Amino acid sequence: MPVIDINADTENLTLTVTAEFAAPIERVWHAYSDPRQLERFWGPPSWPATFLTWDHTVGGRADYAMTGPHGERHRAYWEFLEIEEPHRFSVLDGFSDDEGKPNGDLPAMRMDFTFEPTTDGTRMVTSSRFDSLEALEQVIAMGVIEGTRMAMSQIDAVLRDLREYAEGKGTTVEFIDDTHISITRLVNGPRDLVWRAYTEPDLIKQWMLGPDGWEMTECEVGLKAGDRYRNSWAPVGDNEGEPFGFEGEMLVVEAPRRAVQSERMQGTDGPDILSDVNFYEEDGATLITVIMEFPDKDTRDGILATGMTDGMEASYQRLESTVLAGESVA
Structure with missing residues (x-):
């Protein structure tokens, strides 16, 4: 299991995920910057993601949808705020409607992804920052912690030759x-x-x-x-x-x-x-x-x-x- 820690900090309004991968930093970066690879683990089993658009540039946007086993469909988006290959990138992550417009009824968050080499591979830290305690509690209630663990459990198959x-x-x-x-x-x-x-x-x-x-x-x-x-x-x-x-x-x-x-x-x-x-x-x-x-x-x-x-x-x-x-x- 790549995830070694998930910490919800209600004082600083952050949710931090720490994971370690037995793969070099360049390989992990490629998995997060190629939508065809990213959609294999950006979503828990039975809720796979499909990236509909992908503009991996500062100011660019990626739209994706996750489809549940009964045909339920949730749309979301990333707006790329910073990109420093292969060490870090930041996005505004939010929910959207069927046309891709931001859904103001659900919380948006800034997500900072950082990657650093280790002796055995790569360590990734993802920090999500929320505007309010209510927004943080809302995504936790939606199952983001367990969903993240289940989604990340799929990444080993992505990082290694099939x-x-x-x-x-x-x-x-x-x-x-x-x-x-x-x-x-x-x-x-x-x-x-x-x-x-x-x-x-x-x-x-x-x-x-x-x-x-x-x-x-x-x-x-x-x-x-x-x-x-x-x-x-x-x-x-x-x-x-x-x-x-x-x-x-x-x-x-x-x-x-x-x-x-x-x-x-x-x-x-x-x-x-x-x-x-x-x-x-x-x-x-x-x-x-x-x-x-x-x-x-x-x-x-x-x-x-x-x-x-x-x-x-x-x-x-x-x-x-x-x-x-x-x-x-x-």
Whole structure:
């Protein structure tokens, strides 16, 4: 976890975040000055940021939006006040409306980012200054402290070469909290093709099968928010097991970057599970990150105990050996 301290100073009206990275100062600066890299961690899991404009000059402005797992969308902006590469920059950070105009009902703050080299890498200190105690308390109540910790936990994957970070590790599960997990898998193939493999029924049926001995008997996809989907599986031949399936609704679709869906076992009243799938490509490989949200810890543990992770790994291996290897792409 890069964050080593978050301090809210109600006397001086500041919120200070201290983090340390195992990367040189130039690499950390690049992550904060490239919007495509910055949006991979400027927002907690399930609330990723998308930078809509980017003018990285003094007096310039960057507009961004964070989209939640149910399609909620919050707009914000940076106005660049000072830039001294690679040691510091300052911005006015505020919320905005759908047209990008500042939202006066929510607090704005000055944020000062400083970077300094250390023996093992780089230390960053971010100090946010507020106009009033009410404004500081408002952003704390909005969850900025925990959100910052969760957002910064994603930066290690950004600072390291993607293949070095994830190749050969298979399907990896990380516990975020009692009701959220993160599942990652690096696959060797471009993002556009991986997206097709997730959204075209003829391709889905060739790889999304779990362990050997199963087939997909039904595949109805949803391609936009509000669409319903339905998938079913059954054992092949004499293999043991009962047919089963999932169904649900697409909540967010941002091709080819992100798809969020609710899902529940067919023929039941739930519980509903949220599956937030994100795709990032680098050097011809695509990192698939699945954030799953469960209604409670018992549901989380029960689903993991079914062998879900092993089934996903078998499917991803099949994805690489068929669709991404070019054996079954029309």
